[in-house]
Amino acid sequence: MKKIYYSWSDVNGAVLEIARTISNSGWRPDYIVGLARGGLTPAVMLSQYLEIPMHSLQASLRDSKLAPESNLWMAEDAFGYVVSPNQHQGTVDIFSRKDILIVDDINDTGATINWIKKDWPAGCLPNDSQWDSVWHNNVRFAVLTNNLASQADVDYSAWEVNKAEEDCWLVYPWETFWR
Numbered sequence: 001m002k003k004i005y006y007s008w009s010d011v012n013g014a015v016l017e018i019a020r021t022i023s024n025s026g027w028r029p030d031y032i033v034g035l036a037r038g039g040l041t042p043a044v045m046l047s048q049y050l051e052i053p054m055h056s057l058q059a060s061l062r063d064s065k066l067a068p069e070s071n072l073w074m075a076e077d078a079f080g081y082v083v084s085p086n087q088h089q090g091t092v093d094i095f096s097r098k099d100i101l102i103v104d105d106i107n108d109t110g111a112t113i114n115w116i117k118k119d120w121p122a123g124c125l126p127n128d129s130q131w132d133s134v135w136h137n138n139v140r141f142a143v144l145t146n147n148l149a150s151q152a153d154v155d156y157s158a159w160e161v162n163k164a165e166e167d168c169w170l171v172y173p174w175e176t177f178w179r
Helices: 008-025 040-050 072-079 111-123 129-133
Strands: 002-005 031-036 054-058 100-107 139-147 156-161 168-171
Touching: 008 040, 008 139, 008 156, 031 040, 040 054, 040 100, 040 139, 072 100, 072 111, 100 111
Parallel strands: 002 168, 031 054, 031 100, 100 139, 139 156
Antiparallel strands: none
16 A cells, blocks of 8 residues: 655645635634544644634544544534523524534545534434535535545545545654654
8 A cells, every 4th residue: 555644844835725725715714623633733733823713522433442522512503503591492593603614634534524414413403404504614624635535525625635546545744753
């Protein structure tokens, strides 16, 4: 299997490319979500560069011994679910939806993105068709590398590979810095 090694300089350029594309689109997230493990570094970099707050989410499906972390408050932010102090149940307010950028290092198979797209609605009005209007509108996905053979779409990426045509393993600098 072919290995592709990215340097810190490569990653710096990729993050700047994603930041430039986001800025040029006129869309600005209220906060950034870095997916543990691989998405944390580029998410911090984007957060610093764009001066936007960042949170993390344990959603690693491949390397982690931890189960993915359901996050109700992020789902509520994405959907616009507001709990009024005078109500026992929340209301849906599309105008209170937060713009959220979810960042990972790679969209490989699409499993992580698809897990989020199933998990967030499961905890916040699971049968509401308005969830379809959340994805790729006020919740967007950015990755350093997008696998064109993935089963999920992303909104922003710096690099593309097609693992269906050429099987390769991508190595980011935070995975080998000690060598």
